[in-house]
Amino acid sequence: MGKGLFEVLFEYWPIFLKGLWGTLKYAFIAVTLGSILGALVAIVHLSKKKAVSSLAAVYVNVLRGTPLLVQMYISYYFIPMAIPALNSIDKIYYVMLALTLNSSAYVAEIIRSGIGSVDRGQAEAARSLGLSGGQTMTRIILPQAVKNILPALGNEYIAMIKETSLAGTFMLYELMYTRTILANKYLVWQPQLIIAGIYLAVTLLLSAGVKKMEKRLSVSD
């Protein structure tokens, strides 16, 4: 059995802390960049032209319909192999690329359904007053859609915190990677439980935050 849980936590807390920091950081970067990209994808998806809109649909379906781990492998091994010029780029960027693209697909759907949740009558009223399509979107639809979009983005961040655990496979220093580090010191079961505990604590905390945000945003109904 060896050392107890608290003994390990006490002795190696800086390693776990660094891992947690990595997890939060990578998830944040992926969701932030993913949100920008996802917003663009959502705009394309909302296009009235069928051909244009289905382009976005394919993008979303491919990224949501294949496992993130597979996307990471493709990004990590395939891209540098296919384009040798990119070989010098730090591999970490390929992992981040996969995380970002994956997140952008989910965010695109979040934004699209957020916009779709606004009653059709709102757009009709705005257009009947003579507002343009763009004015209607920015002044009437989006301000109301945010209420649904922001909490869902919070949930996407929480989901991404769990997803980044796959990045440890590619030697990114995040929470799951601490397992590899400590396994070298013949510590196996303790780090796993500690890691699980940290994930749980963080996601519960953030979920509570999202709930609170949801409540505050819904006041204006």
Add this chain to the structure above:
Amino acid sequence: MTEIGIPLIETVGLTKKFGELDVLKGISERIYKGEVVSVIGPSGGGKSTFLRCLNLLETPTSGKVLFEGAELSEKSTDLDAYRRKIGMVFQQFNVFPHLKVIDNITLAPVLTGKMSREEANAQALELLEKVGLGDKAEEYPRKLSGGQKQRLAIVRALAMQPDVMLFDEPTSALDPEMVKGVLEVIQKLAESGMTCVIVTHEMGFARKVSGRVLFIDGGVIAESGTPEEIFDHPKNPRTQEFLAQVL
């Protein structure tokens, strides 16, 4: 009919299909400036669709919609510019919940460059006063009753100083005690000379305010005439049957 000149709104052979469903089967109608026209008829007959075609919220399948002789359904038409002249009031109010009452009203006039913010504010307060909402300017719509929301929606449309107002069953979603206040506002508006097209199930109201009544059934105007002609001496058996049911 004694009207002369160009109709304010004219439809020519207007049809509308939703998929396989023929909702409007060729409606040709003229509405002149200053007219108050009520549209009655059985549910599903196409009243709302007809009304929504007048400002192209629904795109006609074929036929024309003309505003002062200009064809709205033409691709080159600046539709937004024409919609600014056509106010619309919906059954479900569709007030903007994220904007204060005053901002609901001033948004369009300011955003479209029709007025400065000061002008728009002054006009909004004046209009609110007229419909008995003078003390609600700084409230959010969630604080308003259904009747107050609908009066706000009417004021919001009037703030664009339109040439015509379209009403789609403006009182159907209201509790009975709220109906009167809203109908009074519409009646005053009609009496002030505003051109109005009103889809309604309130037959008493239609008889009182309108100069002309259209009975729409099965996607066509099955009968039209003065309130006396339609309500007291309907010729079409379908009109007679409908009125027997609702009166």
